[in-house]
Amino acid sequence: MGTLLATVEQSIAILKKVMRPEGFNVGLNLGKVAGAGVEEHLHFHIVPRWSGDTNALAVFADVRVISQHLQETFALLKPHFRNINRKRTMKAAAAALGSAAVKAAKPRKGQPRLHLTRRA
Numbered sequence: 001m002g003t004l005l006a007t008v009e010q011s012i013a014i015l016k017k018v019m020r021p022e023g024f025n026v027g028l029n030l031g032k033v034a035g036a037g038v039e040e041h042l043h044f045h046i047v048p049r050w051s052g053d054t055n056a057l058a059v060f061a062d063v064r065v066i067s068q069h070l071q072e073t074f075a076l077l078k079p080h081f082r083n084i085n086r087k088r089t090m091k092a093a094a095a096a097l098g099s100a101a102v103k104a105a106k107p108r109k110g111q112p113r114l115h116l117t118r119r120a
Contacts, residue, residue: 004044006091007084007089010088014077014084015046018077018080023048023049024048025045025047027045028043028044029045030042
């Protein structure tokens with residue numbers, strides 16, 4: 001959880017720098033009835049928000065208003081996320097576990113990118 005929340009924190013900082021939103025909606029879906037497609041999977045939604053944006057359209061009319069092409073947004077954000085501070089996220093994970101025993105591991109399909117271990 002420490003790794004996940006540290007990554008959310010860094011992601012918000014990147015979005016603030018690049019997109020300059022006025023606020024954020026941050027959340028996650030827990031359980032199938034809450035909208036989680038895969039119940040065992042956990043991820044956060046981070047949505048930058050501006051005064052007057054049209055989020056209600058998506059709810060009531062299934063309409064999406066996007067002022068920038070998704071490829072352009074991707075190109076702007078990609079270099080920042082490529083350089084996300086992995087050491088900082090690993091430190092946060094170690095603190096959450098109460099241990100400094102955190103190591104990077106080669107991720108397997110469907111597994112998290114960081115492997116956390118606790119020493120007795």
